[in-house]
Amino acid sequence: MSTKHLSPEVLSERRKKAVRLRLDGHTVAVASQQTGLSAPTVSAAWKAFREGGWAAVPVKPRGRSKGQGNTLSAAAQALLWDGLYAPAPRRMPGWSSAALADLANERLGLRLTQRAIEHWWETEELKHYPWALAALAKKRTLAGRWFDKAVAPAFLRCQNAEQRWQGGVRRVAHAHRALYQIYLHGVRGKLYMRCFEHPPTACDYQTMLSRLTQPAVVVFHGAMFSANQELAEWLASQTSLTVVAVPADLGLEHR
Amino acid sequence: MTSLTHLQRLEAESIQIMREVVAETENPVMLYSVGKDSAVMLHLARKAFAPSPPPFPLLHVDTRWKFQAMYDFRDKMAEDIGMDLIVHINPEGVEKDINPFTHGSAIHTDVMKTEGLKQALDKYGFDAAFGGARRDEEKSRAKERVFSFRTAQHRWDPKNQRPELWKLYNTRKHPKESIRVFPLSNWTELDIWQYIHLQNIPIVPLYYAAERPVVERDGALIMVDDDRMPLEPGEVPMMRKVRFRTLGCYPLTGAVESEADTLPAIIQEMLLTKTSERQGRVIDHDSSASMEKKKQEGYF
Numbered sequence: 001m002s003t004k005h006l007s008p009e010v011l012s013e014r015r016k017k018a019v020r021l022r023l024d025g026h027t028v029a030v031a032s033q034q035t036g037l038s039a040p041t042v043s044a045a046w047k048a049f050r051e052g053g054w055a056a057v058p059v060k061p062r063g064r065s066k067g068q069g070n071t072l073s074a075a076a077q078a079l080l081w082d083g084l085y086a087p088a089p090r091r092m093p094g095w096s097s098a099a100l101a102d103l104a105n106e107r108l109g110l111r112l113t114q115r116a117i118e119h120w121w122e123t124e125e126l127k128h129y130p131w132a133l134a135a136l137a138k139k140r141t142l143a144g145r146w147f148d149k150a151v152a153p154a155f156l157r158c159q160n161a162e163q164r165w166q167g168g169v170r171r172v173a174h175a176h177r178a179l180y181q182i183y184l185h186g187v188r189g190k191l192y193m194r195c196f197e198h199p200p201t202a203c204d205y206q207t208m209l210s211r212l213t214q215p216a217v218v219v220f221h222g223a224m225f226s227a228n229q230e231l232a233e234w235l236a237s238q239t240s241l242t243v244v245a246v247p248a249d250l251g252l253e254h255r
Numbered sequence: 256m257t258s259l260t261h262l263q264r265l266e267a268e269s270i271q272i273m274r275e276v277v278a279e280t281e282n283p284v285m286l287y288s289v290g291k292d293s294a295v296m297l298h299l300a301r302k303a304f305a306p307s308p309p310p311f312p313l314l315h316v317d318t319r320w321k322f323q324a325m326y327d328f329r330d331k332m333a334e335d336i337g338m339d340l341i342v343h344i345n346p347e348g349v350e351k352d353i354n355p356f357t358h359g360s361a362i363h364t365d366v367m368k369t370e371g372l373k374q375a376l377d378k379y380g381f382d383a384a385f386g387g388a389r390r391d392e393e394k395s396r397a398k399e400r401v402f403s404f405r406t407a408q409h410r411w412d413p414k415n416q417r418p419e420l421w422k423l424y425n426t427r428k429h430p431k432e433s434i435r436v437f438p439l440s441n442w443t444e445l446d447i448w449q450y451i452h453l454q455n456i457p458i459v460p461l462y463y464a465a466e467r468p469v470v471e472r473d474g475a476l477i478m479v480d481d482d483r484m485p486l487e488p489g490e491v492p493m494m495r496k497v498r499f500r501t502l503g504c505y506p507l508t509g510a511v512e513s514e515a516d517t518l519p520a521i522i523q524e525m526l527l528t529k530t531s532e533r534q535g536r537v538i539d540h541d542s543s544a545s546m547e548k549k550k551q552e553g554y555f
Contacts, residue, residue, distance in 0.1 A: 023523060053527050169493060180493075199471060201489035224468040224492040227479055231491060248466035248494055 003037060012058030015045035019057055022046045072120055076110055079103065080120065081177075084195040093184050093211045094192030097121070118191075125172050126193060129254040130185040133166060133219065136252075143250050154217045154242045162187045165212060168221035168246070169200055182208055184218075189255065202231040214240040221246035262450055268422065269296075269438035270303040272401060273385065276436050277310055279426040280383040283436075286372075287313040287340070289325040289332075290502045291458050292387030292439055295447055298456050299438065300385070301336065312339035314375055314384070318367035319344060320355060320504035322480050328459045343375035355506045356485055363504070369554040373409045376433060383434045391443045395547035401440045407431035411550050444500070445525045452518040461499045462521070464513040468492035475509030 003011055014035045021031040022042070031042045048056040072080070083103050088094045097114035104110040121127040136147035158164055167184035180196040182204065196204065205225070209218065220243050225231050235243055246252065259267065276283050285300060287293045300309040315329060333340035345353075348366040355363040376384060390397045400416045402424050417425050428434060439447070451458060469476040470484075470492050477484070479492045484506060486492070497510035498521075515521040 023519075023526075050526070054523075171493070171495065199493050200491065202491050203489055205491060222494045224479065224494060227468065227482075227486065228489070228491045230489070 003041060008059050008061050015041070015048075015057050015059065016054070018042045018045050019049045019054075022049075072112070072116065076104055076108060076112065077120070079107055080117070081195075084126075084193065085197065087207070088192070088194055088211075091211055092192065093186075093208050094182065094194045096190065096192050121191075121193075125174065126181060126195075128168075128170070128181075128183040128185075128191065128193075130166055130189040131219075131252040132255045133252075143252060146247060146250060150244050151217075151219055154244050157242070158215055158217045162213070163216050165216060166219040169205075169223045171199075184208065202228045202234075205231060206234055209235075209238075209241060209243070212241065214238075215242075216240070217242045217244065219244045219246060221252070262446060262453065265442055265446060266299065266302075266450070268441065269299045271422075272424070272436060272438040273300055273303045273309075275424055275426065276383050276385065276434075277304075280434065282379070282381050283311045283383040283385065284314045284341075284376075284379070284381040285309065285311055285385040286387070287315050287329070288387065288502075289315065289321065289329045289459060290387065291447055291451060291462060292389065294456050294458050295442075295450055296385060296387045296439060297332075297336070298454060308336070308338055311385075312341050314341045314343065314379075314381070316368060316371045316375055317342050317344045318363070318371070318504050319349070320363075320367075320506060322459075322461055322478070322502065322505045322508075324459055324461050325502060328457075332457070341375070341379065343371060343378070345371035345374060354483075355504060360507050363507075364549065364554070365552070369549060369552055372554070376409065381433065382428070383436055385436050385438060387439050388437045389439050389442050389444070389447070395550055399437065399440075399550070401437050402426060403435040403437065404428060405433045405435060409433065410552065411435075413547065413551070445522070448518065448522050448525055452522060459502060461502060464496050464498040464516045464520075466494045466496050467510065469495050469497060469510060476512070477508070478505055478510055480505040 003014075006014070014037050018031040018035045018037055018041075021034060022028070026034075028039050028042050028046075031037075032039045035042065037045075045057050080100055080103075083100055084095055089099050092099060097117040100117050101112045101114055104112045118127065133147065133151060136144050137152065138144070139147075155164060165184055165186055167182065169180065169182045172179040172181050178197045180199050182194050182196075182200055184192040186192065194200075194204070194208065200223075205223065212218065218241070225235060225243065225245065235241070285296065287297065297313070300311075304310060313333070329340070345367055348371065351366075353363055353366045358366075375381075388396050388399070390399075395413070398413060398416075399411075400419055402417065402419065403411060404415075404417070405411055419425075426434065442450075450456070468479045470479060470486065470490060471477075476495065476497055478497070479486075495512060496514060498513045498515060499508060499510050502508060513524060515524045
């Protein structure tokens with residue numbers, strides 16, 4: 001059974017299926033028969049799973065992935081990382097790709113495109129994609145009901161797309177650094193971010209939110225603002241800023 | 256001839272141990288900590304004495320700092336199975352408001368768990384107590400026998416243990432001595448999960464991965480379960496997808512980041528893990544051999 005004609009995606013799926021079959025107690029022969037993979041390939045996938053978990057089962061994609069091109073030197077990357085860990089330029093809620101390009105130009109005389117920086121974000125797992133919030137309005141799911149009850153009334157108060165934000169905080173698994181990221185999507189999903197070595201504090205959130213042009217609505221995921229009294233009081237005192245917390249395990253889909 | 260699977264063998268062994276205890280002791284009790292091992296032990300006890308309910312009560316030594324989900328689950332289980340549930344809280348600890356934050360994990364564990372357990376055993380005169388400890392959890396538990404004898408002061412002497420050759424148990428005890436019995440000694444964490452899956456045993460939802468508010472303390476992820484958890488200045492809990500491999504007092508129990516939100520996913524995760532579940536327990540890292548010292552003083 002040759003698998004050379006299969007695309008890496010299909011081959012990866014079959015390898016995962018083979019591992020699932022092995023986990024269910026099926027023999028290599030049965031897994032081989034059901035997936036169309038050779039017995040050594042099934043065994044190799046199983047061995048990869050035992051040694052490295054699910055992440056080790058898929059085959060490597062062919063060719064060079066986005067952002068792998070040697071367009072950013074080590075010095076440029078170090079500068080971008082330093083920037084992301086430092087406060088964003090004045091009046092901006094976080095670092096945009098344009099602001100980082102300006103930083104590289106100013107400090108190193110490098111003319112980087114925004115696209116090059118966005119590719120680098122993707123490589124470093126920093127790129128977060130916005131949620132398809134608008135699509136929730138028509139859904140009769142838990143998320144749809146939450147949108148109708150919590151988000152839609154807030155959006156009604158801010159009709160302008162530039163006043164509507166979505167964002168959150170997350171820990172990004174990174175090989176070389178402790179990485180917590182606050183991300184914000186503005187109009188047309190434009191991404192702003194800031195990185196931290198420790199979980200962001202109330203002050204970090206406050207700085208970010210206060211830089212949004214108000215009135216504004218922020219749909220925010222990943223932080224329990226209500227647990228911090230200082231932050232909760234500050235948010236309550238903001239008459240033209242509404243923060244809508246995304247409930248746990250809502251499973252929002254990305255655009 | 257049909258041969259038993261390894262889970263069936265473990266099940267048979269545990270049931271035999273439970274029946275032996277009921278036959279040989281006067282006033283046994285089952286310690287119920289609301290965790291997954293307790294859930295399995297309770298399930299085995301119900302099987303061992305079916306169709307009657309098990310001929311002993313359940314005892315929960317409460318510290319007042321368990322996860323809220325554990326209390327909800329405990330009360331629901333007690334109602335569903337119709338067994339007597341004794342909840343004991345050390346009144347001296349309550350009076351002094353002993354807690355893990357101001358008194359530290361060592362004092363909290365000693366007063367609320369160890370002393371609480373000893374008080375409860377004395378108060379009700381129990382001479383045998385089933386516990387869900389397993390050998391693979393921790394090194395001092397690995398060397399403890401299935402029938403672990405305790406002095407009148409509930410102390411354990413690891414150098415004076417009885418042989419249990421061919422699974423024959425010597426249950427004779429001196430006056431005022433008591434026995435801690437561990438029917439799950441030979442089970443592993445993976446066995447427990449497989450058995451829960453096969454037998455469809457209900458467990459506390461905290462074992463499944465879900466987004467929960469957590470803060471970081473000394474590298475451990477601690478869930479903010481109620482407003483008694485003191486936050487550092489400016490600290491904001493983050494919502495992270497975590498689950499618990501072991502459950503204890505919430506300020507002393509670390510969560511692990513995980514995507515395993517079903518039993519098969521947990522079992523798959525178990526296949527890959529190389530650390531003990533008790534890595535997540537702060538109390539096990541108080542000092543070297545801390546579990547053995549606690550056990551000698553009467554801890555479970």
